[in-house]
Amino acid sequence: MTAIVETRALTKRYGRRTALADCTLTVPAGRVVGLVGPNGAGKSTLLQLACGLLTPTSGAVEVFGRPPAADSAQLARVGFVAQDTPTYATLTVTDHLRLGARLNPHWDAALADRRIRQLGLDPAQRAGRLSGGQRAQLALTLAVAKRPELLLLDEPVAALDPLARRAFLQSLMEFVAESESQATVVLSSHLVSDLERVCDHLIVLADSRVRADGEIDDLLATHFRLTTARRDADTLPAGMRVVHAEHTERQSTFVVRADAAVDDPSWVMDPIGLEDLVLAHLEPSADSRPALEPQR
Numbered sequence: 001m002t003a004i005v006e007t008r009a010l011t012k013r014y015g016r017r018t019a020l021a022d023c024t025l026t027v028p029a030g031r032v033v034g035l036v037g038p039n040g041a042g043k044s045t046l047l048q049l050a051c052g053l054l055t056p057t058s059g060a061v062e063v064f065g066r067p068p069a070a071d072s073a074q075l076a077r078v079g080f081v082a083q084d085t086p087t088y089a090t091l092t093v094t095d096h097l098r099l100g101a102r103l104n105p106h107w108d109a110a111l112a113d114r115r116i117r118q119l120g121l122d123p124a125q126r127a128g129r130l131s132g133g134q135r136a137q138l139a140l141t142l143a144v145a146k147r148p149e150l151l152l153l154d155e156p157v158a159a160l161d162p163l164a165r166r167a168f169l170q171s172l173m174e175f176v177a178e179s180e181s182q183a184t185v186v187l188s189s190h191l192v193s194d195l196e197r198v199c200d201h202l203i204v205l206a207d208s209r210v211r212a213d214g215e216i217d218d219l220l221a222t223h224f225r226l227t228t229a230r231r232d233a234d235t236l237p238a239g240m241r242v243v244h245a246e247h248t249e250r251q252s253t254f255v256v257r258a259d260a261a262v263d264d265p266s267w268v269m270d271p272i273g274l275e276d277l278v279l280a281h282l283e284p285s286a287d288s289r290p291a292l293e294p295q296r
C-alpha cells in the first residue's frame, strides 16, 4: 500500500490549546477518505497541516514522502479547498479560470470549461454574486482543474442544500473516475451518510485525537452491537474492545470492536451501520476500554 499522506505523532497546539494530539495515520493511495468528527475535533487542523498551511508543534507529516509544500512541484500535486470555499468576490467565473491557468502548471482548461458549462454557471458572473453552492462548485472546479494527485476538501458540502450536495459529491466522484492515475481525496464532513456514499476509508477524530481509522468495509466488519443482561464491560472476553456502553437496570448494550462476531447464548451480537459506529466512537462512555487509542 502506497501512503500518500503519513503522519507520526502529529501534534498541533495553539498556545495551551491542543488542536491535534499524537495523530498517527496513513492515507492510502487512490482512496476517497472521509474525515469525520464534531466541531473543534481537529479536522481543519489536520488538513491544513497536510497541505503545509500550518506547521506541526511536534511529530511529523509527509505528503508523497516529503514535507508538505516542500516546493512548487509538490504544491502542484495537491489541491486544497478550505472550509469557506474561498473565491474572489469581485472576480468573475472566467477570471477565476484564467487565474487558475496562470498559476497551475498542469491546468486542464477543457475540464474547467466543461464543468462550468455543466454547472450552468454564467462565466461573466462575479463570484460574490454566486450562491453558496455555486461558489463551492467553482472552488471545486478550480481545485480539480489543477489535476492534483491529492485533493483535500474541508467540509465542502456544509453550506449546500441536499440537491446541491448530491451534485457536488457526484462531480467529486467524476473527478476521481476521470483522473489518470486514480487521485486520492480526503474530505471532511459532519454528514456520515454523505461520506458513506463516496468514501472507502474513514478517519474518526474527536477531542483532537484519532478514534478510528481504516477501510470502511473493515471497520463495518469489526464493529458490533452486543446486547446482554446487565453486566460490566470488564466481564466481556478480552478480545472485545468496548467502544461504547449503555446500561439500563436490566440490560447492557455495548458497541464492541472484535475480529468477528462471537456466538454466545448469553448475548445477541449484530453488525452496526456506519453512523452508529461513528457515534459510538464520538461518545465514549465511562466503561469504554481501554483508553481510546488510535485504531489501526
Ligand SMILES: Nc1ncnc2c1ncn2[C@@H]1O[C@H](COP(=O)(O)OP(=O)(O)OP(=O)(O)O)[C@@H](O)[C@H]1O
Binding pocket: 014, 017, 018, 019, 020, 037, 038, 039, 040, 041, 042, 043, 044, 045, 046, 083
Ligand atoms: N488559529 C487558532 N487559534 C487558536 N485555536 C485554534 C485555532 N484554530 C483552531 N483552533 C482550535 O483548535 C481546535 C481544533 O480546531 P479545528 O478547526 O481543527 O476543528 P474542526 O474539527 O475543523 O472543527 P469544525 O468542524 O468546527 O470546523 C479547536 O478547539 C479550535 O478552537
